[in-house]
Amino acid sequence: MSTETNAMMKRVLSCCLFVLCLGAFAPAYGGELSRYDETVVLHSDGSAAVRLSLVLAGQAEPTIRIPVRQAALLNLQARGIAPDAVRQVENKGNYFVALDFSASGTPPAELEISFRVKNYFAGGGPSAPFGNRELGYRFVNVTFARIEMFSAELVLPGGFVFNAVSSFSPKARKSGTAFPYAFSRKDGQDIVRIAADDVKLGDEIALACTFKSTKKSKLLLLALIVLAVAYLVFFRDLLKSGGDAAGTKA
Amino acid sequence: MGNEAGRSGLSTAPVHRDTAEVDEANRKLDELLDLDKHKLATIPERKANATEKWMKYLGFPLGIAVFLLLFYMPTPAGLTAAGQAVLACFSLALVWWICEPVPTYLTSLILMLALVFTDAWDQDHVLGVLGYDVIWLNVMAFVLSSILVKTNLARRLALNLIIRFGHNASTMLFAFIVLQLCLAPLIPATAPRAVMTLPLMLVVAAIYGSTSDKSNNFGKNLFLQNLLGINIFSSGFMTGSTANLIAISLILSLSGEKVFYTDWMFANLPVVIVTMAIAWFIGPKLLFRLKPEERKPSIQGGIDTLKRQLGRMGKISFQEKKAAIIFGLVIFLWVSDRFHMAWFGFQVDPVMAAMVGAVITFLPRIGIIKWNEADIPWHLMLFSAGAYAGGLALDNSGAARWAIGNLFESFHIGKGTNFWVVYVVIIAVNMYAHIVFTSKTMRVIIMMPMVIAVAQQLGFPVLALALPAAFTTDWVVTLPINAKPNVILFSTGQYSVLDNIKYGFIVATLGIVILTIAGFTWFRWLGITP
The missing domain is CATH 1.20.5 (Single alpha-helices involved in coiled-coils or other helix-helix interfaces)
Structure with missing residues (x-):
C-alpha cells in the first residue's frame, strides 16, 4: 500500500471515528433490521433516558455492537435477551453496547435496551441566544445492516418547547415526503420525531435543533x-x- | 398637426380657439405623460377618507392585540416556538399592511425587527432577504422600465395600444388580459412577464388619469387584472411555471400517473380563460367601479388628442431604437432560456438576463440613462424585503405547513366521505394555501403528497384529485408577497394591500367554484373526474 493510500485510509478512519463519537447509535450488525426505534427522554438536568427497540430480520451475527457516544451508561437493561448477554465494551476509545447471542444460540426477533446517560445536552441553562438550548441527534449507519424503518424521538422535559430546527438529514426531497421530521405533544411534553426508510450503509439521519422554556417576557x-x-x-x-x-x- | 384646423378655411376666431384648445390638450397630455413628475421613488401623500382614518386609528392597537394573543397563547402542539412567533409577527404585519397605521415599508421594517427580536428567524437570514432574486429582479425591472419611459418608447407603444383598443376602459383592460394570455406560453417565468408589461401599464394608467401619487379605480383594475392574468394564465399551461412541472413529476412518482402537456392545457386553459373573463368583468363593474371620467382617457379631446400626440412624436428615435434593442435582448434571453446551455454553456437566469439589460443601459456612451435617471422605489424594495422575510419565515419555521395541515385535518375526511366533498375541500385548501406560502415550489412539495395520499387512502382515482389540485398552484393572487409579479406590481403604488386582498381573494374563491363546476362537467367529460 502506498503512502498516499495510507494517508487516505487514515483520513477515512478518522472520519469514521468522528462519526462514531458524535453519532448516537449505529448497530454493528451483519443482517438486516426491519425496525430501529429510539426514544430519548430528556431531563432538565441534561441527562436522558434512552430506549432502543430493535426488530431483527435475516441471519444475525453472534454479536451485535451498538456504538454509543458516552463512556458510562447508567442502569443498562435489556428485554428479550439475557441480562448477562448485554454489556458495555470499549474498543480503542470507541464505546459500544454489545449484545452477545453466542450462549443462547439464536438471537430474538425483538429486543429492547434501555439506559440513562448524563450530559446529553447542556443542562445548566441556556447555551444559545434568546434562552435557547442546543440539542443534536445523529445516527449514521456504519455497517452493512440495512434498516427498513428507522425512527428516533426526542422528548423534551415538561415546561420546554422546541424552538427551531437548524439542520436535518436526509434533506427535503422533491418527490415524496418533504420533511423527515415532525413535532407533536404527548402528556404535556413536546416530541420531535425523525424517521427514514431503507437506511443503508453510510446513510445519516440527523437533527440539530434548539428548545427553550415556555415562559415569555x-x-x-x-x-x-x-x-x-x-x-x-x-x-x-x-x-x-x-x-x-x-x-x-x- | 396642431394647426390643421387653421388650414381648413374656418373664420379666424374659432381657429384661434381651436388651436388654443388643442395646444392646451397637448400640454395636459404632456404633463400627464411626464412620468418624471410622478416618480415612483417619491412617496405620494394621500388624504385618507373617514373609513381609512378609523382603520389607521384602530389598526395599530388591533395589530398589537393580534400579536399578543398569538405570541402569548400556549404553543399549539406540532408547532415550534419560532413558528408561533412568526405567525404572531406576520399577523401583526398583515393587520398593519391592511389598515396602514404606518406606511407599508415601515411595517415591513418592523416585521423584520420583530422576527429577529422574538427569535422567529435569525438576523442573518432576515437581513439576507434583501439580496434575494426577487428584490434584484425588482430593481432591474425598474431600471429597464426607466429606459422605456425616458426614451418615450413606452409612451409610443402605449399610445398605439390605446388608439387601437383604448376607446373605453373595458376594451383597454381586455387588451391587457389578451396580451398576458399570449405571453404565458411563450415566457414561462411570471416575473419577466410583469417586467415586460410594466412600462406599458404605467403609461396607459397615466393616460387614464392614474398615477402613483393619485391612483384611481382604472389603475387598480389595470394593475390587479394584470397581476391576476400573469399568475392565473400560468396555470393554463403545464410549462407555465416550474411548480407545475414539479406537481406533475410528483403525481408521476407517487402514483405512476403520467400527465401530458395537452392533457393539462385542454383541461385547465378553458377554466383559466373563463375565470379571467369573469375577473375582467367584476373588477370595473363591482369591486372597483369606474367613474364615468375613468372610463375614457382623461385627456381633453380623447383619442384624437392621443393620435395627434403620436403624430407629434414623429418617427422612432435612435434612443428609442436603442431601448427597444436592449429590452428585446432581455426578452430574447427570457424566451430562449431552454437553449442557453447549448449556446453559452451556462444558464442565464431571468434576474441575470435583466441585469445584462441594466448593465448595457448604464454603459457610458452606449447606454441610455445615468443612475440618477433610474426611477427605483427603494421604499417598496424595503417593503418587499420585509414582507418576503415574513413569508419565508413562515415557510422555514414550519408554521405554514402546520397551519395547512391543521386546516386539512379540521375537515375530518375519512373513509366513506363523498368524493365531491373531498374534491371541494382539496381544491379549497390548495387554493387558499397560497396565502401563507411565498414559494409555489414549497407549496407543491408539501401539498401534493398530501393530496395523493388522501386519494390513495380513500380509494379515489389519484388524478381526479391531484390534477385539479395542481391546477391551483399558480393562483398566487391574494397578497403582494405571494409571488414575484405581485411584488413588482405593488411597487407601482397604484393599489393598496387591501385592494389586492379584495380582488385576489374573490378571484381565488371564484376559481374554487369554477374548478368545482369543471369537475362536475368538463373534467368528467375529459375523463379526469369520475
Missing part, C-alpha cells in the same frame, strides 16, 4: 399594551376631519 407584554393604549390616546387627532394621514407621510 412579561415586560414585552406590558410594553406593547402601554404602546397600544398610548397610540389610542396620542393619535386621537387622526379621526378629526382633515387630520393628517398619520404615518403615510414620507
Whole structure:
C-alpha cells in the first residue's frame, strides 16, 4: 500500500471515528433490521433516558455492537435477551453496547435496551441566544445492516418547547415526503420525531435543533399594551376631519 | 398637426380657439405623460377618507392585540416556538399592511425587527432577504422600465395600444388580459412577464388619469387584472411555471400517473380563460367601479388628442431604437432560456438576463440613462424585503405547513366521505394555501403528497384529485408577497394591500367554484373526474 493510500485510509478512519463519537447509535450488525426505534427522554438536568427497540430480520451475527457516544451508561437493561448477554465494551476509545447471542444460540426477533446517560445536552441553562438550548441527534449507519424503518424521538422535559430546527438529514426531497421530521405533544411534553426508510450503509439521519422554556417576557407584554393604549390616546387627532394621514407621510 | 384646423378655411376666431384648445390638450397630455413628475421613488401623500382614518386609528392597537394573543397563547402542539412567533409577527404585519397605521415599508421594517427580536428567524437570514432574486429582479425591472419611459418608447407603444383598443376602459383592460394570455406560453417565468408589461401599464394608467401619487379605480383594475392574468394564465399551461412541472413529476412518482402537456392545457386553459373573463368583468363593474371620467382617457379631446400626440412624436428615435434593442435582448434571453446551455454553456437566469439589460443601459456612451435617471422605489424594495422575510419565515419555521395541515385535518375526511366533498375541500385548501406560502415550489412539495395520499387512502382515482389540485398552484393572487409579479406590481403604488386582498381573494374563491363546476362537467367529460 502506498503512502498516499495510507494517508487516505487514515483520513477515512478518522472520519469514521468522528462519526462514531458524535453519532448516537449505529448497530454493528451483519443482517438486516426491519425496525430501529429510539426514544430519548430528556431531563432538565441534561441527562436522558434512552430506549432502543430493535426488530431483527435475516441471519444475525453472534454479536451485535451498538456504538454509543458516552463512556458510562447508567442502569443498562435489556428485554428479550439475557441480562448477562448485554454489556458495555470499549474498543480503542470507541464505546459500544454489545449484545452477545453466542450462549443462547439464536438471537430474538425483538429486543429492547434501555439506559440513562448524563450530559446529553447542556443542562445548566441556556447555551444559545434568546434562552435557547442546543440539542443534536445523529445516527449514521456504519455497517452493512440495512434498516427498513428507522425512527428516533426526542422528548423534551415538561415546561420546554422546541424552538427551531437548524439542520436535518436526509434533506427535503422533491418527490415524496418533504420533511423527515415532525413535532407533536404527548402528556404535556413536546416530541420531535425523525424517521427514514431503507437506511443503508453510510446513510445519516440527523437533527440539530434548539428548545427553550415556555415562559415569555412579561415586560414585552406590558410594553406593547402601554404602546397600544398610548397610540389610542396620542393619535386621537387622526379621526378629526382633515387630520393628517398619520404615518403615510414620507 | 396642431394647426390643421387653421388650414381648413374656418373664420379666424374659432381657429384661434381651436388651436388654443388643442395646444392646451397637448400640454395636459404632456404633463400627464411626464412620468418624471410622478416618480415612483417619491412617496405620494394621500388624504385618507373617514373609513381609512378609523382603520389607521384602530389598526395599530388591533395589530398589537393580534400579536399578543398569538405570541402569548400556549404553543399549539406540532408547532415550534419560532413558528408561533412568526405567525404572531406576520399577523401583526398583515393587520398593519391592511389598515396602514404606518406606511407599508415601515411595517415591513418592523416585521423584520420583530422576527429577529422574538427569535422567529435569525438576523442573518432576515437581513439576507434583501439580496434575494426577487428584490434584484425588482430593481432591474425598474431600471429597464426607466429606459422605456425616458426614451418615450413606452409612451409610443402605449399610445398605439390605446388608439387601437383604448376607446373605453373595458376594451383597454381586455387588451391587457389578451396580451398576458399570449405571453404565458411563450415566457414561462411570471416575473419577466410583469417586467415586460410594466412600462406599458404605467403609461396607459397615466393616460387614464392614474398615477402613483393619485391612483384611481382604472389603475387598480389595470394593475390587479394584470397581476391576476400573469399568475392565473400560468396555470393554463403545464410549462407555465416550474411548480407545475414539479406537481406533475410528483403525481408521476407517487402514483405512476403520467400527465401530458395537452392533457393539462385542454383541461385547465378553458377554466383559466373563463375565470379571467369573469375577473375582467367584476373588477370595473363591482369591486372597483369606474367613474364615468375613468372610463375614457382623461385627456381633453380623447383619442384624437392621443393620435395627434403620436403624430407629434414623429418617427422612432435612435434612443428609442436603442431601448427597444436592449429590452428585446432581455426578452430574447427570457424566451430562449431552454437553449442557453447549448449556446453559452451556462444558464442565464431571468434576474441575470435583466441585469445584462441594466448593465448595457448604464454603459457610458452606449447606454441610455445615468443612475440618477433610474426611477427605483427603494421604499417598496424595503417593503418587499420585509414582507418576503415574513413569508419565508413562515415557510422555514414550519408554521405554514402546520397551519395547512391543521386546516386539512379540521375537515375530518375519512373513509366513506363523498368524493365531491373531498374534491371541494382539496381544491379549497390548495387554493387558499397560497396565502401563507411565498414559494409555489414549497407549496407543491408539501401539498401534493398530501393530496395523493388522501386519494390513495380513500380509494379515489389519484388524478381526479391531484390534477385539479395542481391546477391551483399558480393562483398566487391574494397578497403582494405571494409571488414575484405581485411584488413588482405593488411597487407601482397604484393599489393598496387591501385592494389586492379584495380582488385576489374573490378571484381565488371564484376559481374554487369554477374548478368545482369543471369537475362536475368538463373534467368528467375529459375523463379526469369520475
